[in-house]
Amino acid sequence: MECFIIEGPNIVTGEVKISGSKNSALPILFATILTDDKCIVENVPELSDIKTTYELLAYCGKECFFGFNRFEVSQSSNIKTEAPYDLVRKMRASVLIAGPMLAKYKRVKFSMPGGCAIGVRPIDIHLDGFKKLGADIKLEEGYVVMSAKHLHGAKINLKFPSVGATENIMMAASLIDDLTIIENAAKEPEIVDLAEVLNKMGACIEGAGSSFIKIRGKKRLFGFKHRVIPDRIECGTFMILGALSGRRLVIKHGQPKHLDSLIRKLKMTGVFLDIDDEGTIIIDSSKLIKPVNIVTKPYPGFPTDLQAQWMSYMSVANGRSIITEKIFENRFMHAAELVRMGANINIKGNKAYIEGVKKLKGATVMVSDLRAGAGLVLAGCIADGVTKVRRVYHIDRGYERIDEKLKLIGVKIKREEE
Ligand code: EPZ
Secondary structure (H helix, E strand, O other): OEEEEEEEEEOOEEEEOOEEEEHHHHHHHHHHOOOOEEEEEEEEOOHHHHHHHHHHHOOEEEEEEEEEEEEEEEEEOOOOOEEHHHHHHOOOOHHHHHHHHHHHHHHEEEEEOOEEOOEOOOOOHHHHHHHHHEEEEEEEOOEEEEOOOOOHHHHEOOOOOHHHHHHHHHHHOOOOOEEEEEEOOOOHHHHHHHHHHHHOOOEEEEEEOOEEEEEEEOOOOOOOOOEEEEEEEHHHHHHHHHHEEEEEEEEOOOOOOHHHHHHHHHHOOEEEEEEOOOOOEEEEOOOOOOOOOOOOOOOOOOOOHHHHHHHHHOOOOEEEEEEEEOOOOOHHHHHHHHHHHOOOOEOOEEEEEEOOOOOOOOOOOEEEOOHHHHHHHHHHHOOEEOOOOOOOHHHHHOOOOOOHHHHHOEEEEEEEEO
């Protein structure tokens, strides 16, 4: 198992390039199941989650090629309409195979994606949507078995603006020759990117990015070529690092307009942040970090995927701040690890009360989930002394070669076999 050894404190300066969005690439790759034509997806980040998706698509009978951030998918002969447990357990987003598979082959069997460190993460909103589209759903020994003689359009009101459920229903509805409405839909930029792809394939989707999406599906969908949007969570992670210890940190290839809530909060902490008209972000940390509270919300609110990184930032702010986590029920696993680095954090329910301290101290810390790992790496970058970050495989799921990118901007970090 690999770990990171980080020698702190570090000043970060120079240029970092943001990769393509993991959470946009994943649904788009599953959307290739909706057609037998060749599909080309560019700016796909090299991540273990993408590798898992490759394995899943290949298992289901797709011919895949992935190299130089370019992913090509074409049809092969033997189709399997099943997503096996040992692949689904590696990546919850495997559930996104369900909508396309159901619409294309009228049947799909997939393992219930287990929960993970951040919560139970049920899929009831997905299944409720499929039922409304006409699917018959059974649960058999931990597998969901869906089939349909005939799928039809529907008006689906989501009880919560679930990102995955919105994507799954949108993909299924795109191959149903009828009208489907999704109300209370998720509004994330990744939904807009997926809708653009589905429209390129021949569907007619209006309203993506708002809470009211209209999908007029088609009997047949075609191949496409698409370049994935930048990863707003990777970009936000480096922006927070710049706020912590940046001296003219330049962040390129990001899409600042996807990060309005973070930018507003960063400016309130007193950081210098400039954005030029190509979207290049320049950040200088401020001597005194003003404490600023956040509440995580569905987009365009403050992203839950930047909550851990914000907690590391507030750990060395000049005063008290409060973080309220409203999306997942157990997303404070990184707090205990930060306390071991000298942070002063108390958790009460879904709130974290943080008293900023002068300095964090290097320690050996354990990563529990992807974004907690990112938060601990940020803490290690500014802590006094050596921080050993264990189980970095979690981080490799969502950050393309993060250690190499950090080295390039001045962080003393190395990846070691434990
Ligand atoms: C997506 O997960 C992202 N993953 C997550 O990023 C992100 O944290 C999350 O959206 C929220 O923004 C991908 O896009 C691959 P949800 P998803 O369905 O779709 C509950 C990362 O680090 N819920 O919007 O699974 C659920 O339990 C990952 O990149 C139901 O109750 O998120 C959670 O509390 C982590 N029933 C809340 O809704 C359902 O059927 C938000 O979940 C579905 C969800």
